[in-house]
Amino acid sequence: MNLKSLTLCLLFGCLFASCIKDELPNAEADILTCIVPSEILIRDPIIENDKITIRVKSTDLTNVAPEFTLTPGATIVPASGTARDFTTPQEYVVTSEDGNWRKTYTVTFIYEGLSTQYSFEDMKLEQDKYPVFFERNGDKVIMDWASGNIGYAITGMAASPADYPTAQAAEGVVGKCLKLSTRSTGELGAMMQMPMAAGNLFIGTFDVMSALSDPLKATQFGLPFYYEPTRLTGYYKYEAGKDFSEGGVIVPGKKDICDIYAIFYETDENTKTLDGTNSFTHPNLISIARIKNAKETNVWLRFSLPFVYLPGKSIDKAKLAAGKYNLAIVFASSLEGATFNGAYGSTLMIDEVKLLYNENK
Known part of the structure; x- marks a missing residue:
């Protein structure tokens, strides 16, 4: 050494x-x-x-x-x-x-159940350092969004809350908005073969103790949802960074792109949550809503993503009423960010998101 x-x-x-x-x-x-x-x-x-x-x-x-x-x-x-x-x-x-x-x-x-409208107006600083978005009903907080910000704090690369991969911006469709940026993790990240951190925000929890040993398992997606989700809508802007890299090596001609999706899945004794290793492959998945035509844009574009059922899948109404299904909504500034591939500076802005659902009554 x-x-x-x-x-x-x-x-x-x-x-x-x-x-x-x-x-x-x-x-x-x-x-x-x-x-x-x-x-x-x-x-x-x-x-x-x-x-x-x-x-x-x-x-x-x-x-x-x-x-x-x-x-x-x-x-x-x-x-x-x-x-x-x-x-x-x-x-x-x-x-x-x-x-x-x-x-x-x-x-x-x-x-209280999950909120279904998200404007990203509410943000706090955890331990006076990194941003955490939250949802509330009146004065009562009913959900904290999860992100990798707590892991990024270890790198020492953020001089202010605005320097974190997941932050807030003032120029939303209405009021403030979510700002996700793919950022360098510096010398410490390079040493750990984790050279970048994509901005992400998701419903679930981030297990910081797994972030270094098994980063894909650190993102644990989903919280209980009592209705059948039908569509995810909202607005986004996106600017890709200049040079796309894989494993720290620039890939000529390849462009970065963002990701916006939601998953709905059944829980059981063996499956409490899904994570970065199985969020699109687990047999408990019921339906997925995911953007297919994301592109660079400097004006707000509306997205409307239907939940598409996987072959042979359906919802058990009794299990739904008992809270046996989880929902996760996920935003990321780099599609391949979970494997530390992307372009430094890629930036995704998100605002005025709505989750549509059937009442199932």
């Missing part, structure tokens, strides 16, 4: 350790599982960096007592099994056995 590579490895180790302390789940102060009565759950609790989201059927949330398992030796305040009023989010503080690590988790119960 030459001096430069050694220096990068040491730098990467220091940065990653720092992120574990400041941003990522710490190995000594984590909530590993969250248990609530199974009869009220729509899906298993989603445990992320510093938050837990629990989607439940309509139920009384004024006296719920979740139980937690922690990393060995860690303690939690309030104690596991304490009854609390979850009509508003509640905080828990986990402290490691040696007392050197402490993390605050926000636990949120949600019994």
Whole structure:
């Protein structure tokens, strides 16, 4: 190993350790599982960096007592099994056995379904660093969108929120809009053979701990949806970057292009979510809506994508009513971005998206 590579490895180790302390789940102060009565759950609790989201059927949330398992030796305040009023989010503080690590988790119960209109007006800065888009019903947040921004934070390439691959722009069709850009991950990314990060936004969760070891599995697509989706509509602009590259090598004559799609699939005991390895191939897929004629445009173009059923597939109305189907909507600035192919500077703008569906009544 030459001096430069050694220096990068040491730098990467220091940065990653720092992120574990400041941003990522710490190995000594984590909530590993969250248990609530199974009869009220729509899906298993989603445990992320510093938050837990629990989607439940309509139920009384004024006296719920979740139980937690922690990393060995860690303690939690309030104690596991304490009854609390979850009509508003509640905080828990986990402290490691040696007392050197402490993390605050926000636990949120949600019994409202997914929103179906998305204007990308609502954005917050997670830990005062990277943008996170969210949807709300009035003053209540009902969904956080997922993206790879938390992984991009590790690279140290973003000097401001606007420098992240997934960001907000002012010039929407109406008000603000979503802006996705394919960006360099710098020397650290090149060393890990992940030279670029495509801007992405999707319904689901991003598993940052898988981002380095198995990046395709880091994007976990889908949340429960109780209706039959029929069409995805909205507006987009797109500008491709100058030079398309594969594995860091420029491919002459090849142009980058964006991706816009949605998937609808059945869940079961073995399939809780789909990810970047199987989102178009898994046997549980029911229908797909995907753009086929995306192109560069500096004016807003409307897209209208019908959900097309896969051969032999249909919806079980009883399973649908029970929340056994998941929906994911996905936007990406580079079609091949999941495998780190694309063009630096490719930019996709998205606004005023609607999900159309049948009521199934």
